[in-house]
Amino acid sequence: MTHGVSFPADADGRRSTTRAGRAVVADALRPVDPVGALGAEQETAWRSGYVLHLRRLVEAGVAGPDAWLAIADAGLDAVRRTLVVAADDGSEAPLSSLATAPSKRTLGTIEVLGEGAAQVELVLPYRGRELRGADLRAQLDAWVARGVMEPSVATAVGLVIDHPEWLRLEGRTVAVLGAGAEMGPLAALLRWGATVAAVDLPRPALWERVQRTARAGAGRLLVPFDASASEDGSFGADLLAEVPEVSDWLAALDGRLVLGNYLYADGGTHVRVAAAADALATRLIAARPDTALAFLATPTDAFVVPREAVEQSTRAYSERSGAAKLVGRPLRWATRGRLLHRAYPPAADPGISDAIVPVQGPNYALAKRIQRWRAAAARRDGTLVSFHVAPSTRTRSVVKNRALAAAFAGAHRFGVEIFEPDTANTLMAALLVHDLSTELPVHDHPWQDEAYAAVHGGLWRAAYEPRSALGLAAALGYASART
Incomplete structure (x- = not known):
C-alpha cells in the first residue's frame, strides 16, 4: 500500500504520475508562458513529449530573473498543491501539512567515529592515480581546455587545494539525504574529518556499509536510531513517511546544518x-x-549556458575532422536533420544546451527540476545554496540501463567524458567544501548561478547537440562492447 508523500489517487484509486507531472509543469509555465502552459496541459504523449515542455521551462525563464523565479515559485507551489501525504487507511492530506505535522516517534543518535587519519590535502582519484597539488591543478586545466567543465570549477577547486583546512568543515554538520548514494559526498567528507548526519532507508546492509565507511575515515558519523525497534530495523528512516521525524532529528543536532539532497529512486518514487x-x-x-x-x-537536462561555451562548441563543429563531415552530411540528410547537428546557433548569447535524455523519463526530469526550483527560490530568499551540475557518471543506477550504458561507452567519440563514481563524488564534495567556506559570486540572473562551476562532462561545449549524437554514441558503445 502506498504511504507517505505520494501522487493523488483518482476515483478508481490509481495514482497517475503522468497526470501529476503534466499539471505541475503546466502550472510552472503559466505565470510567464500561458501558451506553453496550454501546450503542456494538452500533451497527449507525455512520456515522450515531456522533453519539449521541460526545455520550454528554461526558455521561458531566460527573459529575466523575475520570469525565472516566477517559474520556480509556481512550480514549487504546484508540487505542494498536487502531491499528497497518503495514510495507511487510504486518506490523504495536503503535502503542505508536513510543515507542522507532529512526529510519531523520536529518533535518537548513534555516533560512529572514524579510526583512520584525516586526509590533510585534497586528493582526487582518477584512472588509477591519486592526483594532488600540481598534478591535480594540471588535470583541472586539461578538463577546462577540453570543455569538460566550466573554468570556474578549476578556480573553486584550486582554492580548496590552497586551503586544506577547509576540508574538515569545522562547525558544520552536513546532513546527507541518500547516505548510500554513489554520487553523495559522505565518504569524502568522512575521509577529511567532517561531521556527517546520514539519512537513508532502514536497510541493515546499507547501514553496515555506511558505518564501515565511517570507521575507515576520520570524521564523525551521526546515524538516526530508534531504540524501540528491532535490531534489524533500528537505523535509518523512510523520508517518504517520516519528514517530521527526520526534520526534528536534524534540527536538534549541533553545528550549522547543511541539508544535502543526493536521493535517487526509480520512476515516480x-x-x-x-x-x-x-x-x-x-x-x-x-x-x-x-x-x-x-x-x-x-x-542530462536543459540549461542556459554562457557565450564562451557556445563559442567553444561552434569552434569544435567548424574544426571537426574531414571524416566526421563526410559522414555527418548524409546522416543529417537521411534523418531530416535529427542526427549530428550543431549544438547552438553560432551567435547565441546565451545558448541553451538541451541534453535531456528521453529514456530517463519524465519522472526523473521532474524530480531534478524540483531541486533546481528550490535552489533558485532559496538563494533568492537569502539561504546559502551549493548547487552544481555534476558529470554523467557510471553509477549502478545508470549503467543498469543498457541503452545509457552503451551511450556512455561511446560518448568519448563526441567529446564527452563519463566519470567514475569515486572521481565524481570527490570532485563534487570539494566544490561543496568551497561553497561552504568562502563567499559565492553574485550573478545577475539565476541561470548564471546554475552555470557556475558546472561539471557537465563536455555536453555544453561539444560540437553536436547531445541528443543528435546519443544514438550514434550508443551504437558505437554497443560495438566496442562486443569487440
Whole structure:
C-alpha cells in the first residue's frame, strides 16, 4: 500500500504520475508562458513529449530573473498543491501539512567515529592515480581546455587545494539525504574529518556499509536510531513517511546544518522523494534559518549556458575532422536533420544546451527540476545554496540501463567524458567544501548561478547537440562492447 508523500489517487484509486507531472509543469509555465502552459496541459504523449515542455521551462525563464523565479515559485507551489501525504487507511492530506505535522516517534543518535587519519590535502582519484597539488591543478586545466567543465570549477577547486583546512568543515554538520548514494559526498567528507548526519532507508546492509565507511575515515558519523525497534530495523528512516521525524532529528543536532539532497529512486518514487526532501527543507529552514542547502544537478537536462561555451562548441563543429563531415552530411540528410547537428546557433548569447535524455523519463526530469526550483527560490530568499551540475557518471543506477550504458561507452567519440563514481563524488564534495567556506559570486540572473562551476562532462561545449549524437554514441558503445 502506498504511504507517505505520494501522487493523488483518482476515483478508481490509481495514482497517475503522468497526470501529476503534466499539471505541475503546466502550472510552472503559466505565470510567464500561458501558451506553453496550454501546450503542456494538452500533451497527449507525455512520456515522450515531456522533453519539449521541460526545455520550454528554461526558455521561458531566460527573459529575466523575475520570469525565472516566477517559474520556480509556481512550480514549487504546484508540487505542494498536487502531491499528497497518503495514510495507511487510504486518506490523504495536503503535502503542505508536513510543515507542522507532529512526529510519531523520536529518533535518537548513534555516533560512529572514524579510526583512520584525516586526509590533510585534497586528493582526487582518477584512472588509477591519486592526483594532488600540481598534478591535480594540471588535470583541472586539461578538463577546462577540453570543455569538460566550466573554468570556474578549476578556480573553486584550486582554492580548496590552497586551503586544506577547509576540508574538515569545522562547525558544520552536513546532513546527507541518500547516505548510500554513489554520487553523495559522505565518504569524502568522512575521509577529511567532517561531521556527517546520514539519512537513508532502514536497510541493515546499507547501514553496515555506511558505518564501515565511517570507521575507515576520520570524521564523525551521526546515524538516526530508534531504540524501540528491532535490531534489524533500528537505523535509518523512510523520508517518504517520516519528514517530521527526520526534520526534528536534524534540527536538534549541533553545528550549522547543511541539508544535502543526493536521493535517487526509480520512476515516480523519485518525484515523491524529491517532494519529501523539499518539504523537509522547508520545515528545517523554518526551525533553523541558518541551514544551508546543497544539490547536484544532472547534466542530462536543459540549461542556459554562457557565450564562451557556445563559442567553444561552434569552434569544435567548424574544426571537426574531414571524416566526421563526410559522414555527418548524409546522416543529417537521411534523418531530416535529427542526427549530428550543431549544438547552438553560432551567435547565441546565451545558448541553451538541451541534453535531456528521453529514456530517463519524465519522472526523473521532474524530480531534478524540483531541486533546481528550490535552489533558485532559496538563494533568492537569502539561504546559502551549493548547487552544481555534476558529470554523467557510471553509477549502478545508470549503467543498469543498457541503452545509457552503451551511450556512455561511446560518448568519448563526441567529446564527452563519463566519470567514475569515486572521481565524481570527490570532485563534487570539494566544490561543496568551497561553497561552504568562502563567499559565492553574485550573478545577475539565476541561470548564471546554475552555470557556475558546472561539471557537465563536455555536453555544453561539444560540437553536436547531445541528443543528435546519443544514438550514434550508443551504437558505437554497443560495438566496442562486443569487440
